[in-house]
Amino acid sequence: MALEQLRELHAFDNKIKTIDPLIGQLKYLTIIDLRRNQLTELPLELFECTTLVKMDISENKITILPPELGMLKRLRVLYANNNQLTELTPEIGALRELSELYLNNNQLRELPTNLIDLPKLRILRATDNPFKDLPNHIVQGGADQIIPYLALLDKEGTRCNRMKLMLVGQG
Helix, strand or coil: CCHHHCCEEECCCCCCCCCCHHHHHCCCCCEEECCCCCCCCCCHHHHHCCCCCEEECCCCCCCECCHHHHHCCCCCEEECCCCCCCECCHHHHHCCCCCEEECCCCCCCCCCHHHHHCCCCCEEECCCCCCCCCCHHHHHCCHHHHHHHHHHHHHHCCCCCCCCCCCCCCC
């Protein structure tokens, strides 16, 4: 069997620092497991593997998922726990088949509101992130609470900040 016919690639726990761009030639790849390595980024060629349905990139040092992530239209499960992600690309909204998204223990400050456009998203885990506008009790509730909260933010279009004001004067 030719390497191009490979359907699953399990390369976890190998101290891998980079992925060869030739990975883009694996046109039949459905599962890739790269967890517990030393990756800081993913090659753009990985996103040419458009048959991927499951990707596990947990426990690396990845800081960003590129916009090309949106090319993985068949992706159903994405594990990206325990990285150093600082933002989630808005193109994640193009992953209409995504049903499970794991983002625990990263450096995310917000989630894109277009996660509400993912009709099959049933599991969303995003605890232990320094979110600025997403209350911890909402995050703990997973998809059942995060998605409606994001929908509310999207509908309102702006975030509401409260402030107490006390006026002191004569009179």
